[in-house]
Amino acid sequence: MNFKKLLPLLLLFVSVSFYAQGESMQEKKEKIKTLKVAFFTTELDLTTNEAEKFWAIYNTFDDKQFELRHQKMRAFMKRMSDGSLDKITEKEANNFLVQMEDTEEELFLLRKKFTQNLKKILPSIKIIKLRKAEEDFNRKLLHQYRNKGHNK
Template identity: 70%
Template sequence: MNFKKMYPILFLFLSFNFYGQSEKFKEKREQIKAMKVAFLTTELDLTPSEAEKFWPIYNTFDDKQFELRHQKMKGYYKRMQNDELDKLSEKDASLLLNQIEDSEEDLFNLRKKFVTSLKEILPSTKIIKLKKAEEDFNRKLLQQYKDKGLKK
């Protein structure tokens, strides 16, 4: 998998770690989600009929994806950020690697199921536009955080 494509996703994941499970985190997540909905709505130009069917499927997918990334994988990345990484035995590192691979496979399967569901309600061109719009949104969000960091 190309790291450049994963960078915005990893950044989002890491940025969420700093907020913990506090109220501030939930507010930030809701703000980002609202920005994403507005961005995708504009980019996809869904008909009312498409939107009615699309958003419940997308929201379910997005929630499951968030859960996988932030609940399951959180522990893995936490262990990789600490000094524990140098202390891992080969056996523990192999086990951790297998767990990460399993989680990534779960994410892949979730996305595959999501696209299959979308094919029933959207033309393929809009599904491709969705993929591009998600990547564009992640890049835009990353740029906003970079810009915000530079102003401090």
């Protein structure tokens, strides 16, 4: 499995682990959002006009993406963590696969629409830089999370 396919799963597991820690999910989400704004602002070098339009579109996209990943996958994650995964029937496993595929397709369509909306306000090079900045940010976040775990 290549890293690009593994990254969303890793992010899902990292975000689910946030539930088990002291701060509320909303507080952690806001911290990450603040870090993301700073990182993207530096990486994309947006003009004031671009930034105003970009953040409105990006925040809507990011919220919908978060909602899809967490609400749709919550049942699957619960099933994986409660030990009953080894006891499910082939039919139940097939239903889970269909749910996962549907969620992945919804995420793909959401990303596609997001990119189409960005094309109206940003040059293509900045959209490509955004994709790279997202990957770099997620990699840094995951690295920071791993290092925090080793320091306990």
